[in-house]
Amino acid sequence: xxxxxLGSKADAFHRQGQAWFCTTGLPSDxxxxxxxxxFHLHKFPLLSKSGVMEKLIAEASESEEExxxxxxxxxxxxxxxxxxxxxxxxVKLELTASNVVHLWCAAEHLEMTEENGEGNxxxxxxxxxxxxxxxxxxxxxxxxxxxxxxxxxxEKLHIVKRCIESLAAKASTDPNLFGWPVLERGGPLQSPxxxxxWNGISTGARPKNSSADWWYxxxxxxxxxxxxxxxxxxxxxxxxxxxxxxxLAFYAKMYLPGLNxxxxxxxxxxxxxxxxLGSPPCEEDQKILLEEINRLLPLQKGLVQTKFLFGLLRxxxxxxVDSSCISDLEKRIGMQLDxxxxxxxxxxxxxxxxxxLYNVDCVQRILENFLAMDQATGAASPCSIDDGELMGSxxxxxxxxxxxxxxGYLAEVAPDVNLKLPKFxxxxxxxxxxxxxxxxxxxxxxxxxxxxxPWLVESxxxxxxxxxxxxxxxxxxxxxxxxxxxxxIRIIVQVLFFxxxxxRTSIAGCFLVSDNLDGSRQLRSGFVxxxxxxxGWASAVKENQVLKVGMxxxxxxxxxxxxECSTMRQEIEKLGRSTKGSxxxxxxxxxxxxxxxxxxxxxxxxEGSVSNQNNGSNKVxxxxxxxVKHQRSSSISDKASLSxxxxx
Numbered sequence: 001x002x003x004x005x006l007g008s009k010a011d012a013f014h015r016q017g018q019a020w021f022c023t024t025g026l027p028s029d030x031x032x033x034x035x036x037x038x039f040h041l042h043k044f045p046l047l048s049k050s051g052v053m054e055k056l057i058a059e060a061s062e063s064e065e066e067x068x069x070x071x072x073x074x075x076x077x078x079x080x081x082x083x084x085x086x087x088x089x090x091v092k093l094e095l096t097a098s099n100v101v102h103l104w105c106a107a108e109h110l111e112m113t114e115e116n117g118e119g120n121x122x123x124x125x126x127x128x129x130x131x132x133x134x135x136x137x138x139x140x141x142x143x144x145x146x147x148x149x150x151x152x153x154x155e156k157l158h159i160v161k162r163c164i165e166s167l168a169a170k171a172s173t174d175p176n177l178f179g180w181p182v183l184e185r186g187g188p189l190q191s192p193x194x195x196x197x198w199n200g201i202s203t204g205a206r207p208k209n210s211s212a213d214w215w216y217x218x219x220x221x222x223x224x225x226x227x228x229x230x231x232x233x234x235x236x237x238x239x240x241x242x243x244x245x246x247x248l249a250f251y252a253k254m255y256l257p258g259l260n261x262x263x264x265x266x267x268x269x270x271x272x273x274x275x276x277l278g279s280p281p282c283e284e285d286q287k288i289l290l291e292e293i294n295r296l297l298p299l300q301k302g303l304v305q306t307k308f309l310f311g312l313l314r315x316x317x318x319x320x321v322d323s324s325c326i327s328d329l330e331k332r333i334g335m336q337l338d339x340x341x342x343x344x345x346x347x348x349x350x351x352x353x354x355x356x357l358y359n360v361d362c363v364q365r366i367l368e369n370f371l372a373m374d375q376a377t378g379a380a381s382p383c384s385i386d387d388g389e390l391m392g393s394x395x396x397x398x399x400x401x402x403x404x405x406x407x408g409y410l411a412e413v414a415p416d417v418n419l420k421l422p423k424f425x426x427x428x429x430x431x432x433x434x435x436x437x438x439x440x441x442x443x444x445x446x447x448x449x450x451x452x453x454p455w456l457v458e459s460x461x462x463x464x465x466x467x468x469x470x471x472x473x474x475x476x477x478x479x480x481x482x483x484x485x486x487x488x489i490r491i492i493v494q495v496l497f498f499x500x501x502x503x504r505t506s507i508a509g510c511f512l513v514s515d516n517l518d519g520s521r522q523l524r525s526g527f528v529x530x531x532x533x534x535x536g537w538a539s540a541v542k543e544n545q546v547l548k549v550g551m552x553x554x555x556x557x558x559x560x561x562x563x564e565c566s567t568m569r570q571e572i573e574k575l576g577r578s579t580k581g582s583x584x585x586x587x588x589x590x591x592x593x594x595x596x597x598x599x600x601x602x603x604x605x606x607e608g609s610v611s612n613q614n615n616g617s618n619k620v621x622x623x624x625x626x627x628v629k630h631q632r633s634s635s636i637s638d639k640a641s642l643s644x645x646x647x648x
Contacts, residue, residue, distance in 0.1 A: 002132045002139055004095040006124060011091050013082070020082065022089065030057065030067040032085075037078035043067065045088040049120060051111035074109055075150040076102035084110065087121050095128050097139035101146045104129065105153035129159070140166045141218055148223050160226065168233040171215045212243050216250040224289060227251060231296060245303035252293045252308075255281055258315040259308070287319045294325050301335045309333045310344040313362075317350045330362065334369025337405070338398035345409045356423070357416045363409060364427050367402070371430070374399055399435045406431050407441030414449040421460055424449055428467050439468040440477045450486040458488055465491045470498045507550065 012023050020039045022028065028040040043061075047054040053069070060067040074081055080102040086093050087103075095103065104125035112121040133139040144163040147154040154160050219227060235244060253259045281289070290312060297304065313329040333340070347359045410428055413419055428442060436442060446464055450456065456464075465488060473481065473495065481487060481495045 002097065002136060004124075004128050004132070005092065006087060006095055007090045007092045009090045009092065011086070012089065013086060013091065020085075022085075024089075030060075030069065032069045032071060032081070034071050034074060034078040034081045039081065039085060041085060045090075046085070049088045049112050049117050051113065051116050053110060054116070075105035075153045080106045084112075084121065095124065097133050097136075097142040098146060100125050100129050100133060101143050101154055101159055102150055104157065104159070105150045108153065108157060129162075134162060134166045137167065137170045137215075137218075140170075141221070144226060145221055145223075147226065160229075164226070164230050164233050167215075167219070167230060168237050168239075171234060172237045172239050212240075213246055213250075216247050219247065220251050220254045224292060228292065228296065241298045241300060242303050245298055245300075248293055248296055249304050249308050252289065252312070255289055256286055256312075256315055258318060259311040283319055286315075287321050290316055290319065290321055291325050294328055297332070299332070302339070306333060306336050306340045307344055309336075310340070310347070314347055317347070317359075317362075330366050331369050334366045335373055337366060337370040338401045340405065342405065342408045342412065345405070346412060356413070356418050358413050360413060360419065360423050360427060363406075364423075364430060367406060367427070367430050370402060371432075399432070400437065403431045403435035404441060407436070407445055410445035411441070411448055414445050415452045417452055419449075421453070421456065421464065425464060425467070433469070436472065438474055438477075439472040440474050442468045443473060443477050443481065447484065447486065454486075461486075462488045462490060470494045473498075 013020055014023065015021075018037055020037065022041055024042070026042060028042055030041050030043045030046070032039040032041060032046075043057050047057050056069045057067060060069055071081065080099070083093055083099065083103055084106050103121060107121035107125060114120055114123055129143070133143050140163050144160065144167065147160050147163070151160070219230060222230065231244060231247065294312065309329060309332050313326065313333065316326050316329060345363055347362060349356055349359045406427065410424065414424065428445065446468060449464070450461060470478075470481075470491070478495055478499045482492060482499070484492070487495075
């Protein structure tokens, strides 16, 4: 920190309790009382430097033998008057950025002008402030911090305004062009050109680049009124809105302990937490600060993190700030709800009634603000959202991301037994239908709610389940829903119906593709010959794979039917053996229909031809040949009939 040394005499002041004495060898002839402190001094050094002291000493000398003067309103109090007295006696003292404002204001109050002495305190302080303090970021900041104690006097002398303009000008300048930000914030010494100095000699090396937020931590030492004025001047100088918003967020985290509750651990965050929690302001000051931060934040999406806005909202509810401030924060969050995560939405209820564990009403208001903003900005509507775009995760629209977020929130709050059906239903129904490409998340939330609220009647269950579209459930969700005893019978039937409908549609599509295999081969050749057919050929290959799987399934089903038919034949043969005594004509008709010849007929033919074995042998051979041919033709016709049944 820069300083200027004034005076040349040794320090002759010493303190005894609440009194200061000047040991110059002469007895004191004047007592100056400043607050609770008394100064036993001499008249001449004081009246020779101060016009006010000259008048007061003259008045006191006429009325009393012992001269006593009271200075209750001197800026800076007794500590500052001690330095003023040393200056009047010519004692050595240092003029720094920490005391120049108080000394300047006290000198103006005591009229220590050049008329009362050359090189007086006013001119010394003003010169040091203009030529040294305002050229330095760190000194300007320290001087501005001391203005709070003497704010009215500093305002009259335009000290506050000049410090703020100096800081704003330095903050709006690229820090990489100059050496002062790095120099004054603990970095290596630099030459005027910006190169690093070693032992006073330029090394030619350049310091590391500084980011645009290098001044955030420094300005947190300012009081809120002065900080607000600094931010206003920075905005007028054209500093980007995101930089201003970042500084406001940094300032709020420093003095609102509730915002640091979920900060990521690290050196910087730990230091911030310790600084903020070391001497936290009272609740009333925190309320004022939070309301001011809300007013100063630019109303633009994405300037600050959504987590920070949720932290402000949570703290505002704890401090019970004005309802208009809470409403503004909900609107800010609603503008960028698509950037939030599930942890942000899980805000506890801070009311005495404790109706629900989480503040569902607040989340619903935030969702309504988002939907209103989405409609006002002409966001995507149901007719303009492409199904492929919705299904692809890299190109999810904000409304789809919000729908997924709300479904996850519903699943988290559903186990709360105090959560009533109307609140759950209203929040789930607030999301437009087109925002959900799949209703799996909604089905999961509804299932958890039904499990946690088993006392709901059938009509209430049906009312809740009507929120989801059974046609938008995945195969896994359909399988689970079909076996879910908590769902109403009507919903289970709908799930099964749409599942069968999808199955029939898929089978029909497979046969449709199989009928067009030749066309697919032609399409393949066309895609291969084309330069822009990579995507079409890939889709054709996928369709052929699906077709192959479908045809394999059909072959398996036909094979199973053939096995069942063979089993039936064997059962019929067994039945024929057990009924040999029955009418031969009836059994012959049945066996002829199924393509079989009875062994009894073959045996009777052999017994009738015993007299002529040669002729009988020939007849038996011919009979067996006719039986084999008949069985083959019957089997072929039977397979054809089975295939027609399956295809139908």
